[in-house]
Amino acid sequence: MKRPTVAIVGRPNVGKSTLFNRLVGKRIALVDDRPGVTRDRREGDGILLGMEFKVIDTAGFETEDPETLPGRMRAQTEAAVREADVALFLIDGRAGLTPLDEEIAGWLRSSSTPIVVAANKAEGNAGEAGRLEAYGLGLGEPFALSAEHGEGIVDLFDALRPFLEREAVEEDVDPEGGPLKLAIVGRPNAGKSTLINKILDEERLITGPEAGITRDSISIDWDYKGQKVRLIDTAGLRKRAKVDDKLEKLSAADTKRSIDFAEVVVLLLDATRGLEAQDLRIADQVLEEGRALMIVINKWDVAEHASSLFNGIKAALADGLSQVAGVPLLTVSAKTGKGIDAILDAALKLRDQWSIRVPTGELNRWFDHAIDQHPPPAPKGKRVKLRYITQVTTRPPTFVIFGTRVDTLPDSYRRYLVNAMRRDLGLGPVPVRINLRSPKNPYAKR
Incomplete structure (x- = not known):
């Protein structure tokens, strides 16, 4: 069944990811006290008092130049609202309205997507003043909510119900019994998000020259030659000794969970940096978890001495991954798209081998x-x-x-x-x- 969609929007640190986790029934999105943890939009299957829908967690809306990282994050939020059946606009009930809240409200009023407003962090009567202020946004009657403590859930149900209760639309059933779960892993700035954007042929994930943009593991459903594929973008994995930030540790743990749930894992290398010891550690971790592994060298369009680089990496893999001989080694350019079909075809073949049962x-x-x-x-x-x-x-x-x-x-x-x-x-x-x-x-x- 194709489910209706709710996009959760608001400025940074109003509790969007906390509400997302409550609606999907598990702690998927990373949550931290500092603002701006969420960057890409994250999707999950939500349920609220028996009502089922798709829910999208978005980055905190900020007014920055479109070329900056906050500006690219905002573009992802705008795309999520365009695709949604209803947008749930969260404000911080305890802090009251801010100029940024009012600017977001102005943008939402120009959108064709229906809007409902909730004053979050309203445990007891803590957010009542903020809720009353929210009437001035001109987006209808706001209601009080505590995503952390589960208060106001009935009011949330009543607000969303008119937009979500409708006849479900049948989706095509996958004859193979499920999508190919394909996770892209690697060191920071190897081009994981850029590769997924090229596969999808849209700017679905935030990319840029800054290392470590992706924090959450983001899964995206897609079709390839009639086969359903669930692409999973992950945070870059650095050497453990270099990771001292709490948020980066959470992101690394999220990436490791994504490996656990994947069927095939693509380890993406950077052709300008070659194979490093951290790549072999990541590969070994994938194999220890029992996942099918393939190695892909990205940025092949700018690789120097390509033939010797390929042969050198192949020889190093033969030594470093001796427990599984013949792991596929492919090349790709996430910028031009050359080599993408070969990756997907090889991944489907690997999953067949990974799932084989011998009489x-x-x-x-x-x-x-x-x-x-x-x-x-x-x-x-x-x-x-x-x-x-x-x-x-x-x-x-x-x-x-x-x-x-x-x-x-x-x-x-x-x-x-x-x-x-x-x-x-x-x-x-x-x-x-x-x-x-x-x-x-x-x-x-x-």
Whole structure:
């Protein structure tokens, strides 16, 4: 079902992200006492007393030159209001109206989107004076609200209901059973947001020369050749020792949660900086979480000595990511768009390999052949007997091998089995997990 949309707008630090988190029922948007934490618009599925809708958290509205970072943030807020069925204009009830509130109200009055006004931070009667002041905005009857404490929810429901209760529109059902969840990660200023904007062919995310613009992980639904894709932009990950700011720590934790929920992760490198130790740490973290990984070198249009750079990175990855051989290495220009289709096609193929289930009969025929080709060693002269294998789960492919004395099986033999599996069973360069089990000894307790 296509859901109606609510955009939450207001000046910085009036509680927009706190209200967003309450409406979606979980702490998604970053919240901090300092103003201006939210930069890009963030979307989520909201529910209010049984009424379902899409809710958009926006950056605090500021009057700055369009070329500045606050100016680009404002452009994202304006786009969110244009797309919404209703805009929820928050003011700080305790602080009362400010000149910026009045300027925002003037802009909203010129919009074709319906507006409702709420005086937030109005626990008890703390915001009553601010609520009464808000009548002067000329945007209808304001109501009191406390996003933090959940007060005024019924009034919020009554205000939004006329704009949100309508016949739902059927959306196309994805025959594959869900969108490709594709997260873009990397160091600050690698071009993650610019790449997503080029994929979408619109200025959906704020970009610029400043490092660290993205703070929240932003997910955007999109269609590619009939396949639904959920693109996830993330905050840049710096070396942990260099991160001492509380907000940057929150952003890094948000990025790590996005990796957990992704299916395929694109690690974006900067061609002007090459491969650094932090890139390998990020890649290792992705693989440890069991996600499918691909490496993409951005800014390829300005790369110097491109061939030697590509081969150097490929060799370094072979050494640094030896646990998963053959991770796809591609190039792209987020500025021109060259290479984007190859990234998306490779990501869809990776997800298929990451989700593969091998029939038990085929799996054990392969297993017998692999053992015949290269029998397991006999540590200290005691033979390890491997009996059979079964796949217990997918995403990533996970297997259990049953046998005797498996606790003595060297890691090198386990790597042999994993590499043979990738080669022979079509698993490709995705994480593969193998667990070893011995049958219970019926005489052990005697």
